[in-house]
Amino acid sequence: MSVQRQAEGAGTARLPPRHIQEPPSAKYLLFGAWVLFTEGAMALVFLPVLVFSTKANVPPGDIALFALVGVVCLVGGGLVYVSRPSGWWGALASAVVSAAYLLAVQGLTSSREAYVATVLSSAAVVLLLVGKSAAGDTEALSLASARLPFRLKVALVWAAIFFMLGLFLALSDLDFRFMAENFTYIAKGLEYTILLAVGAILLATFLALLGALGRLSHNPVAYGVSGFYTSFFRGTPLIVQLFLINLALPQIGVNLGRVSVVKFLALSAFVSGLIGLGLNYGAYMTEIFRAGIQSVGHGQAEAADALGMTYPQRMRRVVLPQATRVIIPPTGNEFIAMMKDTALVSFLGAEVAHAELFLRAQLAFSENLTKRLETLLMVAALYWLLTAIFTVFQARIERRMAKGYVRVTAQTAIGGRRSQYLPAPAGDEQGDEQGGAEIAAPPGQPGILPTLEEPRP
Amino acid sequence: MIHDGEAVVRVENLHKYFGPLEVLRGIDLKVHAGEVVVIFGRSGSGKSTFLRCVNFLEDPTEGWIEVAGIRLEGGHRTRTKREEIRKLRTHAGMVFQQFNLFPHMTTLQNVMEGPVTVKGQDASTVKPAALELLAKVGLADKADEYPIRLSGGQQQRVAIARALAMEPDVMLFDEPTSALDPELIGEVLNVMKSLATDLHMTMMVVTHEMGFAREVANRMCFFDEGVILEEGTPDEIFAHTRFPETRKFLDAVL
Ligand SMILES: Nc1ncnc2c1ncn2[C@@H]1O[C@H](COP(=O)(O)OP(=O)(O)OP(=O)(O)O)[C@@H](O)[C@H]1O
Numbered sequence: 034m035s036v037q038r039q040a041e042g043a044g045t046a047r048l049p050p051r052h053i054q055e056p057p058s059a060k061y062l063l064f065g066a067w068v069l070f071t072e073g074a075m076a077l078v079f080l081p082v083l084v085f086s087t088k089a090n091v092p093p094g095d096i097a098l099f100a101l102v103g104v105v106c107l108v109g110g111g112l113v114y115v116s117r118p119s120g121w122w123g124a125l126a127s128a129v130v131s132a133a134y135l136l137a138v139q140g141l142t143s144s145r146e147a148y149v150a151t152v153l154s155s156a157a158v159v160l161l162l163v164g165k166s167a168a169g170d171t172e173a174l175s176l177a178s179a180r181l182p183f184r185l186k187v188a189l190v191w192a193a194i195f196f197m198l199g200l201f202l203a204l205s206d207l208d209f210r211f212m213a214e215n216f217t218y219i220a221k222g223l224e225y226t227i228l229l230a231v232g233a234i235l236l237a238t239f240l241a242l243l244g245a246l247g248r249l250s251h252n253p254v255a256y257g258v259s260g261f262y263t264s265f266f267r268g269t270p271l272i273v274q275l276f277l278i279n280l281a282l283p284q285i286g287v288n289l290g291r292v293s294v295v296k297f298l299a300l301s302a303f304v305s306g307l308i309g310l311g312l313n314y315g316a317y318m319t320e321i322f323r324a325g326i327q328s329v330g331h332g333q334a335e336a337a338d339a340l341g342m343t344y345p346q347r348m349r350r351v352v353l354p355q356a357t358r359v360i361i362p363p364t365g366n367e368f369i370a371m372m373k374d375t376a377l378v379s380f381l382g383a384e385v386a387h388a389e390l391f392l393r394a395q396l397a398f399s400e401n402l403t404k405r406l407e408t409l410l411m412v413a414a415l416y417w418l419l420t421a422i423f424t425v426f427q428a429r430i431e432r433r434m435a436k437g438y439v440r441v442t443a444q445t446a447i448g449g450r451r452s453q454y455l456p457a458p459a460g461d462e463q464g465d466e467q468g469g470a471e472i473a474a475p476p477g478q479p480g481i482l483p484t485l486e487e488p489r490p
Numbered sequence: 491m492i493h494d495g496e497a498v499v500r501v502e503n504l505h506k507y508f509g510p511l512e513v514l515r516g517i518d519l520k521v522h523a524g525e526v527v528v529i530f531g532r533s534g535s536g537k538s539t540f541l542r543c544v545n546f547l548e549d550p551t552e553g554w555i556e557v558a559g560i561r562l563e564g565g566h567r568t569r570t571k572r573e574e575i576r577k578l579r580t581h582a583g584m585v586f587q588q589f590n591l592f593p594h595m596t597t598l599q600n601v602m603e604g605p606v607t608v609k610g611q612d613a614s615t616v617k618p619a620a621l622e623l624l625a626k627v628g629l630a631d632k633a634d635e636y637p638i639r640l641s642g643g644q645q646q647r648v649a650i651a652r653a654l655a656m657e658p659d660v661m662l663f664d665e666p667t668s669a670l671d672p673e674l675i676g677e678v679l680n681v682m683k684s685l686a687t688d689l690h691m692t693m694m695v696v697t698h699e700m701g702f703a704r705e706v707a708n709r710m711c712f713f714d715e716g717v718i719l720e721e722g723t724p725d726e727i728f729a730h731t732r733f734p735e736t737r738k739f740l741d742a743v744l
Pocket residue numbers: 508513531532533534535536537538539540
């Protein structure tokens with residue numbers, strides 16, 4: 034693998050990259066084109082709002098003109114990439130025209146988005162002017178594009194999406210004041226959501242470990258019990274299990290006529306939610322753990338046995354640490370799924386002080402029935418944020434677990450990728466085995482995971 | 491033949507079945523302290539099974555195994571027998587064809603694992619000895635390396651050091667060089683040779699490296715269909731072969 038990379042590196046190094054004197058202005062042209070694309074896409078996305086909005090009541094002729102502006106912007110962005118200076122003039126013209134038009138009509142529904150669009154068009158004009166010296170130089174454009182990190186470009190795409198979404202929602206008369214006022218009320222639910230998810234994943238991990246050892250055991254009791262457990266909790270809906278634990282269990286006490294039993298089995302929404310989620314996810318994770326343990330080669334167990342280890346020693350020191358590497362990624366996925374499934378616990382009800390996110394959201398919009406969009410958007414964003422944060426965390430753990438399994442390092446891998454377009458930066462030797470001594474990816478490049486290689490048998 | 495000690499390994503009337511298949515059909519063997527016994531024979535003749543029975547990685551169906559004074563009968567395991575087996579294994583170091591190093595531990599951690607986890611010794615006291623062992627197998631500079639970054643020959647030498655760290659009374663080798671590229675075989679055989687000559691380690695070696703056998707072995711056992719068909723010093727085996735089966739096999743590998 035590293036040999037192949039080395040060859041690749043050597044191949045690209047032979048390209049004479051120096052003779053292309055890339056004008057630094059090329060990157061402004063690039064930005065200009067991107068701004069025009071964004072604006073064009075935005076105009077077309079907004080078209081349905083103009084068409085269907087009864088409040089704005091825009092005449093069809095204006096809507097058609099507006100659509101035309103969108104198309105002009107898209108075409109203008111494309112013209113930047115034409116390898117003749119006339120392309121640049123076309124792009125400039127489209128930016129100027131769109132800015133002038135938007136300014137003239139003051140927007141079609143309100144002036145707010147007209148100003149936003151005018152700002153974008155003007156920005157495009159400025160960027161195109163600054164980058165004029167690279168006009169028509171497509172070679173320089175592609176070089177400038179290659180020089181920008183892929184991750185930066187992705188970030189820009191995300192920014193554009195958020196920008197458009199925000200504007201779209203603002204246009205649909207979203208009540209931001211209501212959102213601001215109710216944010217803390219809803220966000221307080223994070224405490225119980227997180228407590229539920231963390232508590233339940235701990236319980237589930239414990240149960241999954243026992244379940245997996247049971248599934249792999251030659252003891253008929255252990256095997257049978259774990260089989261029953263996974264079958265039942267995977268075979269019935271989670272919401273039914275939650276209701277069973279929360280609502281149905283106390284009835285056993287009622288049927289027995291024992292108040293003490295009723296009291297003991299009357300669990301709070303939080304406790305029954307934790308137990309229900311833990312039991313349910315533990316059953317699913319049993320399979321993950323079993324597969325993880327089985328993925329550790331038989332030779333490992335034999336080597337541990339040959340040293341004279343006991344069964345617990347063998348599991349703790351040899352098998353489980355290796356299984357963990359296989360178990361962690363799918364367990365992370367389960368945890369993310371569970372974070373979202375904590376919302377089901379809201380149906381068990383609870384007093385506000387112990388309510389998790391979704392119950393709080395339901396309480397919030399039950400008092401303001403016209404603010405359901407605002408409330409649900411907020412709660413969705415909070416869940417999303419929670420899972421996004423954890424995903425970053427998970428990637429970090431996975432990278433740490435990779436030690437002992439990595440031969441090609443992240444550094445080499447990244448260097449290899451960049452050098453497809455550029456001369457390798459000084460000191461970045463392609464095939465240098467020693468240079469790849471560190472296992473961790475360099476900070477600031479967290480998205481690119483090191484190549485994993487299975488340990489040799 | 492003169493031996494410098496008592497029998498370290500004693501195998502009596504060993505039978506092993508896999509289902510209806512009788513793989514070992516009555517084996518008797520004594521290995522004395524400091525002795526190097528090479529086991530060879532055709533594929534499927536039961537060499538691995540025999541070696542694995544000695545430290546109970548396979549349960550003998552019938553017969554007795556004694557290692558370092560721990561004497562156990564074949565057949566089913568009971569709770570107390572399981573504990574005895576574990577004790578027996580601490581006296582018999584095993585080196586596998588596929589190395590089986592622990593990939594999540596560094597070289598040094600691999601070597602320290604036995605004494606620390608199994609014998610409960612203190613890591614700080616074990617470490618110098620472990621480093622010394624690594625130096626002995628020529629890998630002092632690889633102590634903090636993970637196995638994946640070592641060559642096959644280096645991995646096998648670490649595996650030898652890991653087994654030695656338990657201070658075993660006998661070392662069992664099951665084709666330790668069969669998985670290696672030809673140019674790496676020598677370094678492993680050299681380490682094994684030095685175990686025999688410098689440490690006077692008692693060794694049972696399944697191998698087809700006849701050069702090694704001729705040079706290092708005190709005794710050679712030819713396995714054929716689950717029995718030791720012929721047994722003798724290298725000289726007796728190579729120069730005065732008695733059985734045509736042995737002759738045929740030797741002609742094939744030499
Ligand atoms: N776990 C097992 N279950 C069933 N049969 C087995 C098992 N292990 C070994 N055998 C059989 O026992 C016989 C002896 O196997 P063994 O591995 O001991 O041979 P060997 O002499 O070591 O051969 P090789 O030189 O190929 O390693 C073979 O026929 C093999 O198929």
